[in-house]
Amino acid sequence: MPTMEKWMEHGDMPVMNRPETLRGQVESFLREAIMNGRFAPGERLVERELCEMLQVSRPPLREALRRLEAEKLVVIVPHKGPAVASLDxxxxxxxxxxxxxxxxxxxxxxxxxxxxxxxxxxxxxxxxxxxxxxxxxxxxxxxxxxxxxxxxxxxxxxxxxxxxxxxxxxxxxxxxxxxxxxxxxxxxxxxxxxxxxxxxxxxxxxxxxxxxxxxxxxxxxxxxxxxxxxx
Incomplete structure (x- = not known):
């Protein structure tokens, strides 16, 4: 699996002007992925798959998902977990x-x-x-x-x-x-x-x-x- 650094090398994550926390890097990647259509509206965000993809543990991923939920880019679906928000x-x-x-x-x-x-x-x-x-x-x-x-x-x-x-x-x-x-x-x-x-x-x-x-x-x-x- 590619590391977070590899994602950044290939332009899939924004390169920041200042050092970011791991949670911040995960948040930036997910935000960009949602806005670029990598993750489609309504698509489930499976924590296990994202952890493997980004090679991070669940705590920073969950923190990032909470931030994106506050921005209304992510919704928590009962009994299913996080998913990309859909705009009607x-x-x-x-x-x-x-x-x-x-x-x-x-x-x-x-x-x-x-x-x-x-x-x-x-x-x-x-x-x-x-x-x-x-x-x-x-x-x-x-x-x-x-x-x-x-x-x-x-x-x-x-x-x-x-x-x-x-x-x-x-x-x-x-x-x-x-x-x-x-x-x-x-x-x-x-x-x-x-x-x-x-x-x-x-x-x-x-x-x-x-x-x-x-x-x-x-x-x-x-x-x-x-x-x-x-x-």
Whole structure:
């Protein structure tokens, strides 16, 4: 069986900038595996198999599973044990409605308040996203898009929005991965983000809000289409 280090060598686990505990490494691997579709919604997470796969004991694995349960990526099924959470259409709609409100306001405030340097940081992050769009590794694409949100939220002048959205990050990434799975959605998404940057550079705060909210609505349509297909 490959060790945790071997998983990291092959790009299946994110390499962190600081040392992680064993529990943290297991948690990172499982989170990425769920968001990348390695473990499908509803799939059982058999502790014995995961321990053998990752060559870890049950205590750090169970700690990691508890953390992922708190993020609502894992559910504990009575008499069966842990399984990957499934998002139904109602939950997805609720999450996207919240995203549209928060991210629309964040884009509006970023266009109004961000420094020229922060806008340049946003442009660089978007350029990186375009580069990663050519990369077949979907995890790298999601990481790149997360960097855009880091810049956008950081320059919005409202730490509470960032705090709330960060709390939803894992589930948002799960839905984001779903919406990217429709082939044409990626090109559409890139065009929408480019338009958002154009509005921000023009300091068009209302236009930035409108584009950000439309971007979320389009992502919602794509993701719900995939959910309907899989249900």
């Amino acid at each position: 259409t109602r939950e997805a709609k609720e999450l996207y409605a919240l995203r549209a409100l928060l991210e629309g306001f964040a884009a509006q405030e970023f266009a109004r308040l961000a420094s020229d340097e922060q806008i340049q940081d946003l442009e660089r992050a978007v350029c990186d996203l375009h580069a990663q769009a050519k990369n077949p590794d979907r995890r790298a694409l999601l990481v790149s898009k997360s960097k855009i949100y880091d810049v956008l939220l950081g320059g919005s002048g409202n730490s509470l929005i960032s705090e709330v959205l960060q709390g939803l990050l894992s589930r948002i990434n799960l839905l984001r991965a779903t919406s990217f799975s429709r082939p044409e959605r990626l090109a559409e998404s890139l065009a929408e983000i480019d338009e958002l940057v154009t509005r921000i550079k023009a300091r068009d705060s209302e236009g930035a809000k409108e584009i950000a909210q439309q971007h979320i609505k389009n992502a919602e349509s794509a993701a719900l289409g995939m959910l309907d297909t899989n249900e």
